[in-house]
Amino acid sequence: MRTLYYSHPDFLLHTTTPDHPECADRLRAISNALDQAAFAQLIRVSPPLGTEQQIRLIHPFEHIQHIRNALPVQGEHHLDDDTVLSPGSETAAFRAVGAVCDAVDRILSDKADNAFCAIRPPGHHAEPTLAMGFCLFNNVAIAAEYARQHYQLQRVAIVDFDVHHGNGTQAAFYQQPQVFYASSHEMPNYPGTGHPSETGVGNIINVPLVAGYTGVEFRKKYEQIILPALLHFNPELLLLSAGFDAHKDDPLANIHLVEEDFRWITQALMDIAQRTCKGRIISVLEGGYDLNALAASVAIHVKTLLGE
DSSP: OOEEEEOOGGGGGOOOOTTOSSOTHHHHHHHHHHTSGGGTTSEEEOOOOOOHHHHTTTSOHHHHHHHHHHOOSSSOEESSSSOEEOTTHHHHHHHHHHHHHHHHHHHHTTSOSEEEEOOSSOOTTOBTTBOBTTBSSOHHHHHHHHHHHHHOOSOEEEEEOSSSOOHHHHHHHTTOTTEEEEEEEESSOTTOOOOTTOOTTTTEEEEEEOTTOBHHHHHHHIIIIIHHHHHHHOOSEEEEEEOOTTBTTOTTOOOBBOHHHHHHHHHHHHHHHHHHSTTOEEEEEOOOOSHHHHHHHHHHHHHHHTTO
16 A cells, blocks of 8 residues: 655644643654654655645634634643643644645545544544634544545545544534544543434434443444444545544543554455545544553554555
8 A cells, every 4th residue: 555644843843731641742652653664665745734725624714813812922821621722833733734635635636545644733622613622623624625625525434433522523514414424432531422313414423432342342333333334425535533542551531442453443444445435545643642552553553554
């Protein structure tokens, strides 16, 4: 497989307060893992800065201005208890949007088969008019809408295996039948959304996981619910909100997946993408807060994307 790997030093400019779980060391751990010789065949891409026009596909201008106006000159500023801004946050967030949109361009023009975007800040909690849950702009939602608007795609799918529900992504597409959104997530857990009754216009699938679940239950939920629905939707592009915080060692959740479970879900989604959309997958980093577990899980995810 021709796999793109997006990274950039600007993602480290978004600094958070000491002991905040969403920290720059997360990307340093991923970089150390993917800089090994086993990943030499990755196509390494330095992403462009995203544009206001791209962000406004999901977020109104007022949302962008709200974040800009709240940027501190030095130190950190809390938008809420969880969501932090620093002087470099705008640059990092715009670069993250640039990465996912560039990945859409390259994948849909057949310059590669799939992509992994190691970006931050993460995005799936950001609602169209609200930054929350560590997230400023909803990267994966922007990528989906960018693909629809610029490439006239009629069916874009997003599968979110972060352990927290992507309330922002759901909110962005709740009334949009051309975008399929499926999420597996621990309940009850932050942000409290994602009940199975939340179905949009038939395009939303929420699969709650119970604290203590292992890979056995996780795989069964996907095999019985999400994977058949995804195959039936028949996407032209598959986007992944790739959170690795369902790992057994993660401090923010209570699901007990191991690296092999992330290999399994990656391969299962790749198999459907091969059947429906020429293997076109763009994986976008969301959560994962134990550095060793994150690095190991991303490594096996990316190895699988490479076809190994």
